[in-house]
Amino acid sequence: MADRDLLPQNDFSRRIIHLDMDAFYASVEMRDRPELAGKAVVIARDPRKTGGHGVVATANYRARKYGVGSAMAAVQALKLIPARELVFVEPDFAKYRRVSGQVHDLMHELTDQIESVALDEAYLDVTRSKMPDKSPLQLASWLQERIFQDLRLTSSFGVSYNKFLAKMGSEYAKPFGRSYISPDRAQAFLDRQEIKNFPGIGKKTQERLQKEGVLTGGDLRAYGLDRLLKNFKKAGYYMALHAYGIDLSPVRASRQRKSLGKERTFEPVIYDQDRARAYLRDFSKTVAAELDQRQLLARVIILKLRDRNFKTITRRQMIQPSRDPDLFYQQAAELLDKEPEFLAEGIRLLGLSAGELEEAHYQEISLFADE
Ligand SMILES: [Mg+2]
Structure with a gap:
């Protein structure tokens, strides 16, 4: 049996972006400090x-x-760097987190199915996007342009039908x-890639493979599943999957928001329970309508109260x-009933939020699993 048939099959209907x-x-x-130019x-x-x-955070x-x-x-x-060119800049992670948040706000205009890998890296599942x-x-172009125009930063994108290929693509770009990378071009692309570009192939493994004449993705396929498993065990299995561009892992959307709510201030204050x-x-x-739209479920309800005296x-x-x-x-x-003194004093602010949000999708899956 051919190696390809022994491995799991891709789901070609998915559309994944790696940013x-x-x-x-x-x-x-460099954007914020023009004196760093050159x-x-x-x-x-x-x-x-x-x-x-x-240690160098980045360069x-x-x-x-x-x-x-x-x-x-x-x-x-x-x-390594001539003194007249070299500038050390102390990292300001609070600032990078802020900018990363701005990039995420732009991503959310496309989809809420976002898996953040690092401050500067994320997968987006756009199989069903907000811009159909x-x-x-x-x-991807839209996002790249918005990031460039709004934030004056450059970014790279890989688009494909799974996370592995999307990431290979953004590295390449x-x-x-x-x-x-479309389904019909994936194999040719991977066959040409040097093995050092494949994730999970470290220096030592690279050397071992090179000794056996394995230099590219194509060589890796030719080397064969049998020998990969025998010589590299579990790592060999993943090498085989990658050589064929197979990756079934889902985009694991992090909770976009910890809570989602509505509140209102009252002037004059409210004394009336009804x-x-x-x-x-x-x-x-x-709040429920908003959750419904975002396909989220809440695990906690939060009541916020402020009285006349703040x-x-x-x-x-x-x-x-x-x-x-x-x-x-x-x-x-019920939560309000437990705090009668707020109505007695007069409520200046009332708020309700849904918290500990989770993807509705997972809930449906776990229901099936129980059957
Ligand atoms: Mg990066």
Whole structure:
């Protein structure tokens, strides 16, 4: 039996984008500090001030030309880069997180099915996107342009039918490029790739394979599943999967938001229980509709109260995963009943949120699994 038939089959109906920001931390610093133009920028604390300690978080492309890259000891940069070009910039992770959040806001305009791998890297499942008339490659272009125009940063994209190929594609497209690997072109693309470009093939494995004449993805296929399994065990199995472009792993959407809610301030304050409840009923409907639209379920209901004197509390009630407005209302009303002094003082602010959100999809799957 051919190796291909012994391995699992791809799901060709999926559309996955891999986004990778180009030299992210360095690019953010270069954007914000024009004096860095033309310099080899190394994001690390200056090893001359740290007694030689410290590691490179990232380096811009100019520094990379000298062989400096992530995870290298910062002192190495002193040896490799001419002093007149070299600039160390201390990393500012709070800033990178902020910018990453802005990139994520743009991603969410396409889909909420986003798996963040790092501040500068994410997978998006756009099999069903929020812009249905755009093709996956058009979605990637749209995102790349928005990131460039709005944030003045460059990014690279790979588009394909699984995460592995999407990532191979974005690596290939780097910097500031896009690639689309279609089912009929995947094998030819992989066959040409050097084995060092495949994930999970470390230096030692590379050397072993090279000794056996395996230099490319095509060689890896020719080497065969049998020998891969015999010589590399489980790692060999993954090499075979990758050589054939097989990857069934889903995009694991991180919770986009921890909670989703609605609140309102009252002036004059509310003393009337029925009125407070009417608002809670209204908030429940709004929040449930929003969850429904985003295909999310809540595991907790949170009531927020502020009284006339600005005393503020939040109260939480765990629930079975749900987006049922009646359940939300009932839970929130019970929480309100336990805090009678707020109505007595007068409620200035009332809020209801759904928290600990999860993908509705997983819930449906687990229901099936129980049968
Ligand atoms: Mg990157």
